[in-house]
Amino acid sequence: MPKISAEQREARREQILAAALSCFSRDGFHRTTTADVVRESGLSQGTLYLYFKSKDDLIAALADDRHQREAALNALAEHQEDPLKSIHALIRLYAGRLSDPAQTDSLRVGLQGWAEALRNERVRTGVLEGVSSARSALVRVIRRGQRTGVFKRGLDATAMAQVLIALFQGFVLQAAWEPRRDLEPCFKLVDDLVQDSLSCSR
Amino acid sequence: MPKISAEQREARREQILAAALSCFSRDGFHRTTTADVVRESGLSQGTLYLYFKSKDDLIAALADDRHQREAALNALAEHQEDPLKSIHALIRLYAGRLSDPAQTDSLRVGLQGWAEALRNERVRTGVLEGVSSARSALVRVIRRGQRTGVFKRGLDATAMAQVLIALFQGFVLQAAWEPRRDLEPCFKLVDDLVQDSLSCSR
DNA sequence: GTCTATAATGACGGAGTAGTCAGTTTCTAT
DNA sequence: ATAGAAACTGACTACTCCGTCATTATAGAC
Numbered sequence A, B: 001m002p003k004i005s006a007e008q009r010e011a012r013r014e015q016i017l018a019a020a021l022s023c024f025s026r027d028g029f030h031r032t033t034t035a036d037v038v039r040e041s042g043l044s045q046g047t048l049y050l051y052f053k054s055k056d057d058l059i060a061a062l063a064d065d066r067h068q069r070e071a072a073l074n075a076l077a078e079h080q081e082d083p084l085k086s087i088h089a090l091i092r093l094y095a096g097r098l099s100d101p102a103q104t105d106s107l108r109v110g111l112q113g114w115a116e117a118l119r120n121e122r123v124r125t126g127v128l129e130g131v132s133s134a135r136s137a138l139v140r141v142i143r144r145g146q147r148t149g150v151f152k153r154g155l156d157a158t159a160m161a162q163v164l165i166a167l168f169q170g171f172v173l174q175a176a177w178e179p180r181r182d183l184e185p186c187f188k189l190v191d192d193l194v195q196d197s198l199s200c201s202r
Numbered sequence C: 001g002t003c004t005a006t007a008a009t010g011a012c013g014g015a016g017t018a019g020t021c022a023g024t025t026t027c028t029a030t
Numbered sequence D: 001a002t003a004g005a006a007a008c009t010g011a012c013t014a015c016t017c018c019g020t021c022a023t024t025a026t027a028g029a030c
Helices: A006-031 A034-041 A045-051 A055-078 A083-099 A101-116 A121-147 A157-177 A184-198 B006-031 B034-041 B045-051 B055-078 B083-099 B101-116 B121-147 B157-177 B184-198
Strands: none
Touching (some): A083 A101, A083 A157, A083 A184, A121 A157, A157 A184, A157 B121, A157 B184, B006 B034, B006 B101, B055 B083, B083 B121, B101 B121, B121 B157, B157 B184
16 A cells, blocks of 8 residues: 555655756756756655656656646636637736746746757647647637627638737747836737737727 | 968858757757767867857857847848838748748757747847847837838837737747748738738728 | 555766867968 | 977866665554
């Protein structure tokens, strides 16, 4: 029989992941040593390897966690009645994340992950799946708006979704580089642009 | 007296930088060893250190190079007469870069650099200066358009510039992750959106 | 309390890497 | 030719880091 409960086990895991997030945010994946993570977590070298197969596995686990959370968020915003409200809700949601000091570590590590996606197949798959599912969600919202006559018909929904995603990704970069920078005017402008370009009511 | 001319010296330097770009694109900054760069360049371990102080210095030099080139590009597009044409030219310029197979290494390494900017002060400064100068260039173009009455007056030029930059940055990510993906519909859409939201002619 | 399986520990080995430097080659001036 | 300086070489060093494993600690069964 297990010496610790499943909850305790999960808590240990989270403890390591939290330590790793903090270290990775500070020093990046590659300049962070497993010893750093161990020190930050308060555990021991060996224990790390009871919970993760390798350092790469730890990185991938962080990425998985992140994408799971993101998917949940996106799903949340999608289920508004008014399609225009859905999109505005998404914009507000991301705007909030970018300016929330509690999420800077996550932002910074996310950016590291984007670079890592170029070489690490598992991270790459996660990122692309994340983008792709966000895109389909947006496309569904836009198409629904077009069907119900709230949005202009002529618009290329896929392209529009992709543009919105690129926009958010760019803001993530800028927020990660300069947490102080106020992106609020930009979000305001995007709100207006979306209104103008999507909505039939001018 | 020097044994080789300044041109030869510069050529050697470029030779190393080219090798580094190729290696970094393939394996990332941190999984690339100096031995890799040396092998790819056809020189020797010691020679690398005759041209660069350290591996970090090599990375920073690549970043500097890049930003120099980018600044030149931006300046080029800025000096169109018609402000709207300036912006469209910039869009086409970036669109071209993203789909040019000869530039994938540069794209991929650029993304690495964006992550590196979080920790490496010199890279960070370069990136921020690059963004900032692109932004001011865009702002100048937009303001000029507003003065001459081609663009809507009410618009927040700074926010608009920042939005455009975020957009491009997002496209860079997507192009780096999926070189196959056709972003053309997106650029088309951006063209139209810019037209709609900036221009007074509808 | 004792026994056993599970969990945790941390010192260590082996692999790999950045940067150096004593020696070699090559260019130029004379 | 030859000297001497500049450029180049590559084996080597000192160091770091990941992952292991023999050992120790601990929780629960009885």
